[in-house]
Amino acid sequence: MLDLDPGPYGFYIWTSYGVSAAALAWLAVSSLAFARRWRRRAEALETRAREVDPGPERQP
Amino acid sequence: MTQALAFLYNPHRFMAFSAWAAPLFGALALALAAAGLWLGFTAPEDYQQGDTVRIMFIHVPAAWLGLFVYVCLGGASFLSLVFRQALADAAARAAAPIGAVFTALALATGSLWGKPMWGAWWVWDARLTSVLVLFLFYLAYMALRASIDDEAKGARAAAILALVGLINVPVVHWSVEWWNTLHQGRTVFAAGGSRAATVFLVPLLLMSLSYMSAFGALWLVRIRGEVWRRRAAAAEARLAR
Numbered sequence: 001m002l003d004l005d006p007g008p009y010g011f012y013i014w015t016s017y018g019v020s021a022a023a024l025a026w027l028a029v030s031s032l033a034f035a036r037r038w039r040r041r042a043e044a045l046e047t048r049a050r051e052v053d054p055g056p057e058r059q060p
Numbered sequence: 061m062t063q064a065l066a067f068l069y070n071p072h073r074f075m076a077f078s079a080w081a082a083p084l085f086g087a088l089a090l091a092l093a094a095a096g097l098w099l100g101f102t103a104p105e106d107y108q109q110g111d112t113v114r115i116m117f118i119h120v121p122a123a124w125l126g127l128f129v130y131v132c133l134g135g136a137s138f139l140s141l142v143f144r145q146a147l148a149d150a151a152a153r154a155a156a157p158i159g160a161v162f163t164a165l166a167l168a169t170g171s172l173w174g175k176p177m178w179g180a181w182w183v184w185d186a187r188l189t190s191v192l193v194l195f196l197f198y199l200a201y202m203a204l205r206a207s208i209d210d211e212a213k214g215a216r217a218a219a220i221l222a223l224v225g226l227i228n229v230p231v232v233h234w235s236v237e238w239w240n241t242l243h244q245g246r247t248v249f250a251a252g253g254s255r256a257a258t259v260f261l262v263p264l265l266l267m268s269l270s271y272m273s274a275f276g277a278l279w280l281v282r283i284r285g286e287v288w289r290r291r292a293a294a295a296e297a298r299l300a301r
Contacts, residue, residue, distance in 0.1 A: 002101055006111040012176050016115045016169040020122070024274065027161050028086075031278050035285035042288040045295035052299060 071147055071287055078280040085277035089270045096266030103259050115173040117263050120248070121271035123166035123191065127232055129159030129275060130194060133201070134226040137219035147283070149215050150290070152222060153205065154282035158275060160198035166191060178242060186235040187243035194232055197225035 006013045096117060106113035133155040139148035170188065171181045182188065201218050208214030231238075236245045247255045254261055 002098075003103075003105075003111075004101060006114070009111045009176055012172045013111060013114055016118060016172045019168055019172075020118045020165050023161050023165055027158060027278055028274075031158075031281045031285070035281050035288065038285050038288035038292055042292035042295060045292050045299065049295045049298045053301075 069145055069147055074147060075284065075287060078284050082277050082280040082284070085273045085280065089273035089277060092266050092270035092273060096263045096270055099266065100263035103263060106260070109177060112173055112176055113260060115169055116260070117267045119166060119169040119173060120264055121268040122162050122169060124268060125271045125275055126159060126163035126166050126191065126194060127229060128272075129155050129162055130197070130225065130229060132279075133159060133198075133222050134229075137222035141216065141219040141223070146290070147287070149219070150283050150286035151279070152219065153215070154279055154286050156198055156201050156205075158278050158282065160195065160202065162271070162275070163191065163195040163198060167195060183242055185242045186239035187232070187241050190228060190232040190235045193228050194225075197221070197228060201225070 100114055100117040103113070105111050109116075133152050136148045136152035136155060139145045140152055167188075170191075174183070175181050201222055204221055205214045205218045208217060235241060236243055248261065248264070256264065
């Protein structure tokens with residue numbers, strides 16, 4: 001049976017779970033944002049670099 | 061093992077592997093957490109700790125992961141320092157903030173358990189102090205990397221620091237046996253088998269596997285970000301020429 005009534009220890013238990021959930025959610029969001037931000041930037045810069053210098057195999 | 065590492069040395073192979081492995085680990089972490097939380101909140105109260113035993117289901121996995129991630133950070137730093145593997149350096153850099161968060165959670169949830177059970181938020185016990193030192197090593201690693209402008213030099217200096225910090229790992233693990241501590245001794249991996257009742261052991265192990273899977277997902281995502289960051293820097297250098 002689900003027991004969500006921690007009695008006198010509610011503050012300690014819910015704070016522990018709240019802090020853990022918030023920290024892990026922040027870690028997930030910041031990690032995804034970090035990867036997405038650099039992926040976009042790398043793709044934009046690589047496209048520009050190819051336009052400026054197509055490389056020997058692409059030159060006519 | 062060596063072949064698996066060699067496979068992942070190649071950034072293209074790593075990016076292909078991590079593209080499907082990261083979401084898989086993420087989904088696994090959520091499923092395991094759902095099962096672990098359900099069993100954790102349907103378990104009876106402990107005869108000594110009462111309801112605070114439920115804090116153990118998130119405190120112990122965070123502490124284990126704090127230590128495990130540091131071993132990964134040390135291993136990646138070794139590969140980066142000795143074999144000059146760029147991907148290993150990216151892995152080390154990506155592991156540090158994740159390990160720091162797990163260690164901070166172990167300290168915070170341990171403190172929230174300690175106050176009602178020991179009557180103190182903090183004691184200078186060997187286990188608590190060595191975990192605090194572990195947390196400081198994570199912070200020092202990140203601060204050192206951030207403080208040196210030359211990225212290659214910063215990576216080398218931070219890798220040496222990470223290897224020095226490995227000395228603290230066995231200290232954390234065996235502190236409860238080497239010193240007389242208020243922190244309880246080994247329970248799950250105690251000599252002669254686990255001393256925890258099955259009704260508490262199962263949710264604890266499920267939550268530990270969930271944290272491990274979450275680390276796998278987060279680590280892969282952050283390494284991918286590092287690879288993209290380095291590709292952006294390389295493209296920027298090409299444009300500047």
